[in-house]
Amino acid sequence: xxxxxxxxxxxxxxxxxxxxxxxxxxxxxxxxxxxxxxxxxxxxxxxxxxxxxxxxxxxxxxxxx
Amino acid sequence: xxxxxxxxxxxxxxxxxxxxxxxxxxxxxxxxxxxxxxxxxxxxxxxxxxxxxxxxxxxxxxxxxxxxxxxxxxxxxxxxxxxxxxxxxxxxxxxxxxxxxxxxxxxxxxxxxxxxxxxxxxxxxxxxxxxxxxxxxxxxxxxxxxxxxxxxxxxxxxxxxxxxxxxxxxxxxxxxxxxxxxxxxxxxxxxxxxxxxxxxxxxxxxxxxxxxxxxxxxxxxxxxxxxxxxxxxxxxxxxxxxxxxxxxxxxxxxxxxxxxxxxxxxxxxxxxxxxxxxxxxxxxxxxxxxxxxxxxxxxxxxxxxxxxxxxxxxxxxxxxxxxxxxxxxxxxxxxxxxxxxxxxxxxxxxxxxxx
Numbered sequence: 047x048x049x050x051x052x053x054x055x056x057x058x059x060x061x062x063x064x065x066x067x068x069x070x071x072x073x074x075x076x077x078x079x080x081x082x083x084x085x086x087x088x089x090x091x092x093x094x095x096x097x098x099x100x101x102x103x104x105x106x107x108x109x110x111x
Numbered sequence: 112x113x114x115x116x117x118x119x120x121x122x123x124x125x126x127x128x129x130x131x132x133x134x135x136x137x138x139x140x141x142x143x144x145x146x147x148x149x150x151x152x153x154x155x156x157x158x159x160x161x162x163x164x165x166x167x168x169x170x171x172x173x174x175x176x177x178x179x180x181x182x183x184x185x186x187x188x189x190x191x192x193x194x195x196x197x198x199x200x201x202x203x204x205x206x207x208x209x210x211x212x213x214x215x216x217x218x219x220x221x222x223x224x225x226x227x228x229x230x231x232x233x234x235x236x237x238x239x240x241x242x243x244x245x246x247x248x249x250x251x252x253x254x255x256x257x258x259x260x261x262x263x264x265x266x267x268x269x270x271x272x273x274x275x276x277x278x279x280x281x282x283x284x285x286x287x288x289x290x291x292x293x294x295x296x297x298x299x300x301x302x303x304x305x306x307x308x309x310x311x312x313x314x315x316x317x318x319x320x321x322x323x324x325x326x327x328x329x330x331x332x333x334x335x336x337x338x339x340x341x342x343x344x345x346x347x348x349x350x351x352x353x354x355x356x357x358x359x360x361x362x363x364x365x366x367x368x369x370x371x372x373x374x375x376x377x378x379x380x381x382x383x384x385x386x387x388x389x390x391x392x393x394x395x396x397x398x399x400x401x402x403x404x405x406x407x408x409x410x411x412x413x414x415x416x417x418x419x420x421x422x423x424x425x426x427x428x429x430x431x432x433x434x435x436x437x438x439x440x441x442x443x444x445x446x447x448x449x450x451x452x453x454x455x456x457x458x459x460x461x462x463x464x465x466x
Binding site: 064 | 292423427431434435437438441442447449452453455456459462463465
């Protein structure tokens with residue numbers, strides 16, 4: 047069973063609202079110059095294993111920095 | 112923390128103390144514990160006097176507080192439903208408000224409080240006057256989640272800080288989560304119109320935007336609030352336990368194995384595979400007391416069985432409030448930093464992807 051089948055609910059965020067939010071951020075960057083992304087993503091999901099390994103280095107807190 | 116009594120004058124629907132017997136701590140026992148703690152403490156002591164409803168033991172409270180304050184080493188906090196305050200109590204606590212904080216537990220103003228607490232409401236004015244910065248602690252229950260906004264907004268109107276906690280140990284089903292989402296959206300609209308009002312803590316936990324939007328490291332340990340990590344809890348018979356959720360009044364016979372321990376940090380937690388892969392894992396609080404009450408094992412995480420969708424509702428609405436706030440500031444021409452813009456984009460990315 048994959049995760050999509052497991053879950054019967056979703057975040058339910060209005061797509062039009064998200065588009066409006068992105069437009070506001072785009073407008074900010076047009077006016078103030080581009081906001082550079084971080085050199086490396088601060089948060090990366092860990093899918094190095096299925097989560098069963100118990101490793102402290104990549105699964106314990108799930109996120110890598 | 113000293114549990115002065117198991118008795119309470121209310122009968123809240125979400126009370127975790129399922130084994131109340133009405134027992135109380137002898138005043139001599141309580142005083143002996145206080146003297147012992149003062150003697151071995153290197154610094155000042157923060158003492159919590161708990162119940163049941165602790166104000167049922169006002170005479171004991173007065174003896175303990177007089178002794179502790181006289182020592183110059185103690186500060187006291189007394190969580191209370193506030194419904195038993197007499198004039199004598201008001202004078203006593205108001206006269207010592209620098210050393211004693213009464214922490215009000217009330218489920219907002221209105222129907223939610225009446226339904227959850229099965230009893231009267233407290234006089235909020237006394238608490239606002241004496242401890243204006245102390246949050247009112249409200250608990251929401253799945254069956255009354257639809258009353259969230261109408262109960263909390265009047266507290267905001269009175270400029271009272273509020274902390275809202277989801278009832279533990281019960282299943283937050285889809286319908287209750289829909290009600291929670293609707294309530295939080297009404298609160299979000301209010302916060303956007305009133306940016307000087309601080310959103311209720313816990314529901315709008317800063318961890319959501321600090322960690323998921325700004326990418327700050329998360330400091331919540333694998334087992335949130337490890338029992339005994341910073342406090343000892345003395346039961347009514349004077350025995351020490353690592354956490355109030357692990358007392359006999361809450362855990363019944365299963366509490367016996369924790370008697371005499373002032374610390375309990377399990378070797379490792381047993382988590383569901385879905386939790387290990389969840390984007391919220393780093394900030395999803397895990398209560399060992401609830402694990403014991405629900406699954407019979409402090410290590411077996413049960414949050415996903417009870418509050419998974421509710422936690423996602425909280426995270427999504429907190430990030431939505433954050434992103435809408437950045438948008439509003441941009442459109443108003445207010446100062447917005449590049450870090451805010453980056454964080455808002457991360458929040459939007461998060462909201463664009465389902466769990």
